Amino acid sequence: PGILILNGPNLNLLGTRQPEIYGRTTLGDVEAMCREHATRIGVTVECAQSNHEGALIDAIHGARGRLDGLILNAGAYTHTSIALMDAISSAEIPAIELHLSNVHAREDFRHKSYIARVSVGMICGFGARGYTLAMDAMKSHLKALR
Ligand code: DQA
Numbered sequence: 001p002g003i004l005i006l007n008g009p010n011l012n013l014l015g016t017r018q019p020e021i022y023g024r025t026t027l028g029d030v031e032a033m034c035r036e037h038a039t040r041i042g043v044t045v046e047c048a049q050s051n052h053e054g055a056l057i058d059a060i061h062g063a064r065g066r067l068d069g070l071i072l073n074a075g076a077y078t079h080t081s082i083a084l085m086d087a088i089s090s091a092e093i094p095a096i097e098l099h100l101s102n103v104h105a106r107e108d109f110r111h112k113s114y115i116a117r118v119s120v121g122m123i124c125g126f127g128a129r130g131y132t133l134a135m136d137a138m139k140s141h142l143k144a145l146r
Contacts, residue, residue, distance in 0.1 A: 003043055003044070004070050015029070021100075031047040073099060097115045097124075101127075
């Protein structure tokens with residue numbers, strides 16, 4: 001199976017951006033961890049990041065009919081973007097919502113998620129380890145679908 005790991009706005013600054021909240025692991029480290037884990041569990045991954053809503057939508061469209069699952073940390077677009085939600089519905093592949101921080105332990109405006117409505121489930125609060133947890137969850141979800 002092929003999985004798209006997509007990161008949204010400000011996540012390019014991972015490692016240096018509010019490390020007390022998001023940790024010291026960089027996006028490059030996260031993507032390397034994901035590639036390593038992919039080999040371990042027998043899946044393939046494509047990693048992408050954009051600060052632009054439209055580019056994230058294009059990346060989701062690009063997975064349609066080509067990849068089997070989407071792991072998405074949409075950053076703050078999680079809480080605002082109906083367009084991203086619609087893109088996930090249109091892609092017709094299962095999505096897992098991901099956040100490094102426990103969004104439910106933070107400000108109220110982070111409690112609302114448009115992505116959750118169109119996701120299989122959500123992983124949050126486990127920092128960078130959440131990405132490999134999400135890969136395991138996606139692998140087992142895809143297996144259960146078969
Ligand atoms: C985040 C949580 C969002 O609320 C925030 O806007 C981010 C990062 C996380 O990974 O914890 O940019 O998605």
